[in-house]
Amino acid sequence: MVCAGRLYNSLNMPGGGGAGTQGLLIVISGPSGVGKDTVLRRLFELAPHLEYSVSYTTRPPRPDEIDGRSYTFVTEPEFLSLIAQREFLEWARVYDHYYGTSRRRVEEALRRGDDIILKIDVQGAGFVRRRKPDALSIFITPPSTEELLSRLTGRNTESAQALELRQREALVELGLAKEYEHVVCNRDVDQCAREILELIGQEHVRRGAEV
């Protein structure tokens, strides 16, 4: 697969709920190793007013991750209890661990009029699109499949078995890019973050014109 630039999928264009002062719900996905975290870090530097939806996960923290900022790290029984309490807008089991988006955090941000970014996998994104059809969905692709696989191998944060699983899943996820409204290529982190920012700006203009 080669980076395809932007792709506008008219079937998935938001119906335009006349958002008014409501913030934008922005769903960002991309295969493991595509550089989502780096792109998002740059995006938040460029646009500090954007909110990040801190997910819950049962995955153990990586050395550089901070509880409550990267994720809220919970045990499996805690996660299952949060499902029972209907805390999640969506949740999924990804690579043997649970991940879930806090419905409360997202709804509070939207009510305040803040734009909030969800960095979630393709299953979760599908669920959010069905539940919140006016969400803006963006998929990040690598410049090429070869580069993605080599980035995953070089990352060295996973066991050999976990790495193989992530490589397999990454290829499946790449095939789902067409389900998103927009596809941006991470050839250059700064440029990719700026393209995302531009898409967010365009969406505000579009919604503003509909009100």
Ligand code: 5GP
């Ligand atoms: P990682 O373990 O590398 O941080 O994340 C693994 C995958 O889980 C990534 O594709 C990431 O986007 C996804 N993910 C993170 N948080 C959530 C969430 O709340 N819900 C879903 N469905 N996926 C998530």
